Amino acid sequence: MKCPFCSHADTQVVETRMAEDGDFIRRRRQCAHCEKRFTTYERPDVTFPAVVKKDGRRIEYERAKLLGSFHLALRKRPVSTEQIDGAVERIEEKLLNLGVREVPSSRIGELLMMRELKKLDKVAYVRFASVYRSFEDVDDFKNVVDEFRR
Template sequence: MKCPFCGHNDTQVVETRVAEDGDRVRRRRQCAACEKRFTTYERPDVSFPAVVKKDGRRIDYEREKLRASMNLALRKRPVSTEQIDGAVERIEEKLLNLGVRELPSNRIGELVMRELRKLDKVAYVRFASVYRSFEDVDEFKTLVDEVRR
């Protein structure tokens, strides 16, 4: 593993633990050259379904793209990184459990909305208003009324 501080290729594992969620291994490493420590995580390498966009294009699933869209909706909201990580993990687990090779992008959007609704109602409304491409204020009002109930 390359050191993120000095780029040296010789690092040593000084501690290994199973992460809190049990799905990853957390390793503390130390660089042999600069002696700085850093953390790495290991997770199983699995194949996610290809994402079928609205225009028919097929693209690879990208965890960072999912996380970025959730972070945008959750911007300046009182939700911890750990809560977001948990939501992303749950979405990915559902994607894997579907057992399909391709999945429409709107299905992923629905899973994101479900998780955001549990985490933060404002973030849910933000995401839904963009995701559902609201055309007028009445659609927005209907969504807000639905959240209030």
């Protein structure tokens, strides 16, 4: 494994742990050159369904895009990285369990991501919903906030 700091090829595994749910292995590594430590995750190589965009284009599923959306919605909110990783893991598990070759991006956003954000942080949920659903006026915000009050 190449060091992300100095690109040196010689790194040593210092600690190995299984994730709580057993879905991946976490390894702490140390670079033999610069001696900095970093974490890697080992996951099974699985094939996710292709994502069908609104314009009909089909693209590969990218975990980084999902993580980026979560980080954007949860920016400056009291939600830990572990909680975000857990939400992404649950979404990926649901995607794999669908058993389909293609999934519309709207399903990922609406059914999966919105549900996870609702569990994690209500402010982030409203923030994401305002962009995802293209709110036009204050009444749209009010309707979403009223959902939580019921």
